[in-house]
Amino acid sequence: MSTSTGTNGVDHELVAAAAEVARTRCRGDHHTMAAAARARDGRVVTAVNAYHFTGGPCAELVLIGAAAAQGIYELETVVAVGDRDRGVVPPCGRCRQALLDYFPGLRIIVADGEGLRSVPVADLLPATYVWADHQLDAG
Numbered sequence: 001m002s003t004s005t006g007t008n009g010v011d012h013e014l015v016a017a018a019a020e021v022a023r024t025r026c027r028g029d030h031h032t033m034a035a036a037a038r039a040r041d042g043r044v045v046t047a048v049n050a051y052h053f054t055g056g057p058c059a060e061l062v063l064i065g066a067a068a069a070q071g072i073y074e075l076e077t078v079v080a081v082g083d084r085d086r087g088v089v090p091p092c093g094r095c096r097q098a099l100l101d102y103f104p105g106l107r108i109i110v111a112d113g114e115g116l117r118s119v120p121v122a123d124l125l126p127a128t129y130v131w132a133d134h135q136l137d138a139g
């Protein structure tokens with residue numbers, strides 16, 4: 001666990017990393033969201049979304065590929081931050097599902113009226129479909 005983990009288990013260093021990318025790298029309508037992930041080995045990976053009307057990926061999905069491109073396949077925590085000082089933004093439904101399927105034990109940093117909280121990704125998808133449970137030919 002990171003030494004920067006603060007109240008409510010929030011990895012504030014990770015939030016700061018996403019906020020920095022949102023502030024410095026997001027441009028116009030193409031890149032409006034940044035995301036950061038803490039890998040199991042402690043490394044931080046960042047990404048921005050690639051908006052396109054055909055369904056360009058959110059920052060969280062780009063993050064999965066960016067991590068893999070660095071040889072990182074185990075993510076522990078993810079947070080997304082919007083551009084123009086929008087702060088922490090929760091993942092959309094598609095990303096919740098994808099993140100759960102890739103990293104069942106992942107934690108997501110979300111904002112609510114009380115501030116930031118770190119919650120298990122499964123808590124964001126109650127009674128969810130788990131893709132791996134339905135691959136009947138596997139094994």
Ligand SMILES: [Zn+2]
Nearest residue numbers: 058091092095
């Ligand atoms: Zn999304």
